[in-house]
Amino acid sequence: MTFPLYVPPEQQVREKTEFARKGIARGRSLVAVEYEGGVLMMAENPSTALHKISEMYDRIAFAGVGKYNEFETLRKAGIRQADLMGYLYSRDDVTAMGLATAFSQTLGMIFTRDPKPFEVEILITEISPDREHRLFRISYDGTLYDERRFVAIGGKADQLTEALGELWREGMTLAEAFTACAEAFQRAEGRESEGWEIAVLDQANGRRAFRRVDPAELGG
Numbered sequence: 001m002t003f004p005l006y007v008p009p010e011q012q013v014r015e016k017t018e019f020a021r022k023g024i025a026r027g028r029s030l031v032a033v034e035y036e037g038g039v040l041m042m043a044e045n046p047s048t049a050l051h052k053i054s055e056m057y058d059r060i061a062f063a064g065v066g067k068y069n070e071f072e073t074l075r076k077a078g079i080r081q082a083d084l085m086g087y088l089y090s091r092d093d094v095t096a097m098g099l100a101t102a103f104s105q106t107l108g109m110i111f112t113r114d115p116k117p118f119e120v121e122i123l124i125t126e127i128s129p130d131r132e133h134r135l136f137r138i139s140y141d142g143t144l145y146d147e148r149r150f151v152a153i154g155g156k157a158d159q160l161t162e163a164l165g166e167l168w169r170e171g172m173t174l175a176e177a178f179t180a181c182a183e184a185f186q187r188a189e190g191r192e193s194e195g196w197e198i199a200v201l202d203q204a205n206g207r208r209a210f211r212r213v214d215p216a217e218l219g220g
Contacts, residue, residue: 016117020140023119024066029154030123031184032063032135033168035177038127038202038209039135042181044189045197053199055210057082057094059127061201065154066120066140074103074122096126100136100144108142117141121153127201127209152184159188174200178218 030043030052041063043052052071056062056078064071081102082094103122111117117140126134135147145151150168152160163184172180178198185193198213205211 016111017141020111020117020119024121024140025155027065027067027154029152029156029160029185029188030063030065031150031152031160031164031181032123032125033150033164033172033177033181034133034135035172035174037174037204038200039125039133040174040177040181041123041125041199041201042178042185043197044185044193044195046195051197053197055208056099056124057086058091058207059201059209060094060096060099061125061199061210063123063125063153064120065122067118070118071120071122074106074118074120077106078103078124096124096134096136100124100138103138104142104144106142107138107140111141121157123151123153125201127203129203133201156188160184163187174202174213175218178215 028044030041032039032041041053041061043063045052050068052065053061053063054075060082062075062078064075078099082099085098086094103124107118120140122138124136124138135151137145137147137151137153150164152164164180167180167183182193196215198215200211200213201209202211203209
């Protein structure tokens with residue numbers, strides 16, 4: 001009789017963590033920063049068809065890095081949950097916190113249960129009339145982070161966060177926020193961008209706050 005090879009839980013977690021981090025690092029990073037009108041989300045993305053940033057519900061947006069098919073699966077599931085919650089209760093009951101918690105539980109279960117973890121990191125953003133905007137980062141293992149002012153996800157997250165810490169300031173205009181993000185990417189990557197994907201959640205857009213932005217509008 002043969003017995004299955006025993007692998008200690010600690011080793012399994014280490015191997016899954018290393019696998020997921022390597023997969024995420026191969027992709028391009030993404031940042032979100034607060035500005036005077038809302039939240040700017042920006043990623044280096046040469047593709048005009050495969051979006052990393054999208055609207056999720058009214059004043060809530062989704063962004064993902066890593067394997068496209070995996071974070072796209074999460075995005076669609078999140079939209080279904082948001083629509084169901086808004087239909088069963090009210091639109092005000094759909095919050096970034098509720099969605100981020102659901103994503104955290106899903107990714108945590110996949111990391112623990114499945115042989116292969118999702119190679120993704122995702123970001124849920126929400127704007128509020130009182131300017132208490134929410135930036136939730138969820139890692140591949142389901143760990144949930146509540147960020148403030150700015151956040152970066154992806155392989156260059158540490159370098160981007162360091163750069164944004166020097167470049168971000170309170171009350172920036174949208175154009176100034178774009179310039180700060182572009183400079184942060186240049187510092188982190190050490191090269192010029194190959195193309196931007198940009199979107200905002202802006203108070204001026206009303207209930208449907210999400211809007212895609214052409215880089216040419218911002219001089220990019």
